[in-house]
Structures are given as C-alpha cells and as structure tokens.
Amino acid sequence: MHDMKEVFSATVIRRRVEELAAQIDEVYRGETIVAVCVLKGAFPFFSDLVRAMKTDVLIDFVRLASYGDRASSSEHVQITKDVEISLEGRHVLIVEDIVDTGRSMDFLMRYFSSRGAKSIHLAALIDKKERREFSVHSDFAGFDLPSGFIVGYGLDYAERYRTLPAIYELLDC
Ligand code: IMP
Ligand code: MG
Numbered sequence: 001m002h003d004m005k006e007v008f009s010a011t012v013i014r015r016r017v018e019e020l021a022a023q024i025d026e027v028y029r030g031e032t033i034v035a036v037c038v039l040k041g042a043f044p045f046f047s048d049l050v051r052a053m054k055t056d057v058l059i060d061f062v063r064l065a066s067y068g069d070r071a072s073s074s075e076h077v078q079i080t081k082d083v084e085i086s087l088e089g090r091h092v093l094i095v096e097d098i099v100d101t102g103r104s105m106d107f108l109m110r111y112f113s114s115r116g117a118k119s120i121h122l123a124a125l126i127d128k129k130e131r132r133e134f135s136v137h138s139d140f141a142g143f144d145l146p147s148g149f150i151v152g153y154g155l156d157y158a159e160r161y162r163t164l165p166a167i168y169e170l171l172d173c
C-alpha cells in the first residue's frame with residue numbers, strides 16, 4: 001500500500017457526476033447517443049454517469065494502448081479493443097477517466113470522426129491541464145487537477161487501486 005491522500009471523496013464524486021449527467025442531458029435533448037467508455041480507467045465513472053443520465057444511450061467500449069517513449073514524445077496510440085456499434089451518423093460521447101497530455105483523446109476523436117460520427121463530445125472526470133501537448137477540450141469536465149498522480153475510482157498505479165471508491169493522490173511514487 002502506498003502513502004496516499006484523499007483528493008475527491010466518494011460523496012464529492014457522486015455529486016459532480018450527477019451535475020455532469022444533467023449538463024449532458026441538456027445538450028443532447030431527446031437525441032439517441034452512443035456513449036463510449038474508454039477502458040479500463042473510466043469504468044466506474046462511465047457506469048455512474050450513464051445511469052444518472054436521462055438521455056437515450058447505447059453503450060460501447062474501447063481500449064487504447066500507448067506504445068513508445070512517453071518521455072521523448074515519440075509515443076503513439078493504438079486500439080486494442082474497438083467499438084462494436086457503427087458510429088456512422090451517430091452522436092458520440094466519449095467517457096474518459098483523465099486527460100493528461102491529450103494524446104489518447106486527440107487520437108480517439110480523430111478516429112471516431114473518420115468512422116463517420118455526426119458529433120463527438122468528450123466527458124472526462126479529471127482534466128489535468130499542466131502536461132497538455134495536444135489541444136483537446138473536455139466538453140464535460142468533472143474536476144481540474146493542477147498536478148500529481150492520482151488513483152482510485154478506476155484510476156490505477158500499475159493496475160492497483162482501481163476499485164477504491166474515492167480518488168487519492170499517491171505521495172510516494
Ligand atoms: P494522455 O494520453 O497523456 O492524455 O493520457 C491519458 C491516460 O494516462 C489516462 O487515460 C490514464 O490512463 C493515464 N493517466 C494520466 N494521468 C494519470 C494519473 O494521475 N493517474 C492514473 N492514470 C493517469
Ligand atoms: Mg485511461
């Protein structure tokens with residue numbers, strides 16, 4: 001177990017997710033959308049968000065992998081599990097845990113656009129703007145995080161801590 005400090009409690013997260021769901025309902029008003037969960041990290045956020053929404057939602061899942069050297073910016077992104085619903089002519093809502101450099105979401109938004117999505121919006125629980133390298137905008141952002149590495153509520157450190165109900169900053173990594 002690492003040393004950690006709580007940054008967003010389960011109660012604070014639940015309230016914020018409900019607010020985001022209401023904002024999203026307001027934007028889509030009566031449309032049917034495809035909500036895409038970015039595995040693995042977004043699974044609790046996705047599950048809570050889509051259940052709090054009143055919009056008619058089809059759900060699907062995608063999994064991305066980054067290859068190469070993060071430090072030298074020579075990294076690239078690949079899809080290791082693609083969506084199964086056709087996105088042609090669909091309103092797509094991407095649901096992601098955290099946007100950091102923006103590389104993953106820049107890639108995924110371009111990809112969904114090439115698959116013929118009618119509109120693409122991004123809901124990100126955490127917006128970590130400090131290390132942004134790609135101009136990715138979260139249409140629905142839960143919390144801003146200036147810096148630090150966080151775990152819990154889906155977020156991991158070497159696959160650990162995803163099942164914690166709150167979000168914690170790791171103090172010793
Ligand atoms: P990006 O492509 O640099 O925006 O990376 C986003 C991905 O990096 C997220 O989907 C997370 O999987 C991971 N990530 C970035 N920051 C953190 C963090 O503080 N905790 C856990 N995972 C993180
Ligand atoms: Mg992720």
